[in-house]
Amino acid sequence: MALGKTILDILSKRKAVKGWYIFIVVFFLLLILLPTVYVLGYVVTGWGDISTHVLSDTDSSTVEWSESEDADFLRYEIHASTDPDFYPDDSTLRIVIGPRNGEVSLNRARTTTSIIVSGLDSKEDYFFRVRVVDNSSLGLGTVSNGKSEDDGNSWHTPPPLELFLPQNESGSINLSWTISEDLDFDAYEVYYSNQTNGFVPGIGTLNETINTTYQNWTLFENLNVSEVHYFRVRVIDSDGHWSESNQQCFDFGPGPPVDCASPRPVTLEYVNSQSTLGTIVNAVVLSFVVAVVATLINFVVGLPLAWYLVRKKPRWKDSLDTLIDIPLAFPTAATGFSAALFWGITPDIMDKPIGALSLTSSPTLLLILLMVVFSFPFMVRPLASILEELDVEYETVARTCGASRFTAARTITLPMFRAGLATAVTLCLAKCISETGGVMAALAVISSREVNATALIGTWKSASVFNSSLVAGLAFLSFLLILLALLLIGIAKLIIMRAKLPIKKVWPVFERRLSRGWVPKAKDVIAFLFLILIVLLPAFYIFGYAAMPHDVELADLSGLWNSMAYSFLVAGIVTVIVLVIGVPMGILIARSKNKKIASVLDVLANIPFVVPTAALGFSLGLFWSSQDVIPVTSGVAIIIMAHIAFTYPYVVRNVVGALQQLSPEYEETARTLGAKPLQAFRRVTFPLIKMSILSGAIMTFTRSLGETGATLAVSPEAITAPVYIVSLIREGSYHIAGIASAILIVFSFIAILLLRYIIKRRG
DSSP: OHHHHHHHHHHHSHHHHHHHHHHHHHHHIIIIIHHHHHHHHHHHHTHHHHIIIIISSEEEEEEEEOOOOOTTEEEEEEEEESSTTOOGGGOSEEEEESOSTTSSOHHHHHHOOEEEEEEEETTSOOEEEEEEEESSTTOOEEEEEEEETBTTSSOBOOOOOOBOOOEEETTEEEEEBOOOOOTTEEEEEEEEESSOTTOOGGGSEEEEEEOOTTOOEEEEOSOOTTSEEEEEEEEEETTSOEEEOOOEEEEOSSSSOOOOOOOOOOOEEEEEEEEHHHHHHHHHHHHHHHHHHHHHHHHHHHHHHHHIIIIIOOTTHHHHHHHHHHHHHSOHHHHHHHHHHHHBOOOTTSOOOTTOOOOBOOHHHHHHHHHHHHHHHHHHHHHHHHHHHSOTHHHHHHHHTTOOHHHHIIIIIGGGGHHHHHHHHHHHHHHHHHOOHHHHHHHHHTTOOOOOHHHHHHHHHHHHTTOTTHHHHHHHHHHHHHHHHHHHHHHHHHHHHHSOOSOOOOOHHHHHHHTSTHHHHHHHHHHHHIIIIIIIHHHHHHHHHHTSOOOOOGGGGHHHHHHHHHHHHHHHHHHHHHHHHHHHHHHHHHHOSOHHHHHHHHHHHHHHHHSOHHHHHHHHHHHHHHOOSSOOOOHHHHHHHHHHHHHHHHHHHHHHHHHHTSOTHHHHHHHHTTOOHHHHIIIIIHHHHHHHHHHHHHHHHHHHHHOOHHHHHHOTTOOOHHHHHHHHHHHTOHHHHHHHHHHHHHHHHHHHHHHHHHHHHHO
């Protein structure tokens, strides 16, 4: 007790309090705000590199292939050339996906089956092949089929073949392979060599040409029994384009068999080319169209619901409040997966979800429906809060003067409603533009290759591990997304606060009809049905899907427990740090005697909130990797710093809002009675604002727990729970993803309840 009292006495001294506030401001400016907007300066100073890789005549090609099943897998090599008949050794471009200098794990290399190849000359036609290489001492490789940039419509080769293990039949070698499925089949070419391990058919001996599709075998006779013999088979189409098989070999010797089989070939499935700038523009346009439409829908439905909550005060108001806030507690990757299962047309390989509507495969429509779910609470809650503060007597006076309910609300209440509406629109737009995890999960469910801006950042960031030229495109995309988000939100607030709305003209007969009879009841019923059917049912659908019969065992969920432990650790640390630095900043803004400084800090503290988290994460990654003053090399540390940046405003805003409505006279009275600053806060102020602090803590915890975009942007290797769920969906492990999502939601609720209990108990 004596030690605690001594510490409090030291901290209560004016110099200590002042020093603490200075530390808090410096921490915010240098370690939160500067990293958040660092990408803006990066783009300006590196404009030459941006021009070369983004704004000039360059293309980016998305290349996708099947996953290697080779037990001895080492790496993929993506090769490109302007010569359609090229062999990988002669390619003009080569990207390696595999363990090089500890850059990436072997498992991640195997499961990485797509890459964005950037910086291609738009005036040239490029052709692609993928070689898979094994981990043997020989480092043997097998080449895939080939495709051109335009999804293979103008140039492609036959699907590759698998060559089986040769069989010894009385001194002769029986060689067989898979039957070609190419509709344009022309011939098989069988090659062998007795000198080169890992030989290329072109330098081997052509033993036989077979022109019959179903003759997928041949016999080698009179081979030298003292030599090792190597074999490959090529399949040729009528245009002369080729694909080849893996290598097999045979040794007549008495010793153990020679291990010289190369990996089975992978199949190059998809190649699509688009200008780098065009890809960025399309993704950004999709993000903003979805955000604006979802915000408008939520306003049209959210305003009547908020009005019903505040003005009619139903007996079940607390229950309704809880239902409205439920999407805030759901991890967004789980919600995105759930909503996509409910609304989207799922792939054929996926069991038809029971009770799903399966209405659309359109990425735009699906994302609009998804963003309505995510952002609905952000619209209703601010509108209800501002309505609570507006005196209903103004409407009463208008109605006693003969105005209808609708006219009084439209002409009297709504003009005083602008601040709440501006806040609601800002929150909705920021949430819709920023969301990443739910978007990636939803688009993966319907197998969409069209992505919005935040999903593109996540995809390109993962690919940039293998293709560093994507960094320029990432920087420009983040730069554009941040500026346009700030601009859109600023314009929306300006229109709401300055536009001459609502129209003052009154239509008495028409508006009186809207105020009576079935119209108000229909309005309330529609709002309720919207909440249940459009917002809650898609969010909760995941529980029904997870309960469907499946073959999932507990061992299949081992990755979930590790990822959940990782996520809860990060969210817990972030919540503690944000409370420690956010509460003092809120006090400084609300109680500072220098109103100009307080106003500037207030505006700056909001910037990380409106910056899309994927862009914020990429900016932070650039910042920490470009400076040596504070060495941050741990992936966990960088993720924590990123999560602190975008959750920081939640605590600050809650504390500022609470203190602005609390008279400073309480603290001043305590000070006049001899209480020191820290004592006055601990004994007087804190008990009065602890619920606001609790609200900020819960929002910080849930946002950190469910974040995907910032995590992927700063550390693609990190496997938090939302990232794990997205990866399961992309792999096609839908049932495991469903069960993992349901478990994560339950644990999130438990964690939130425990957090509420702990803070209330301590308070």
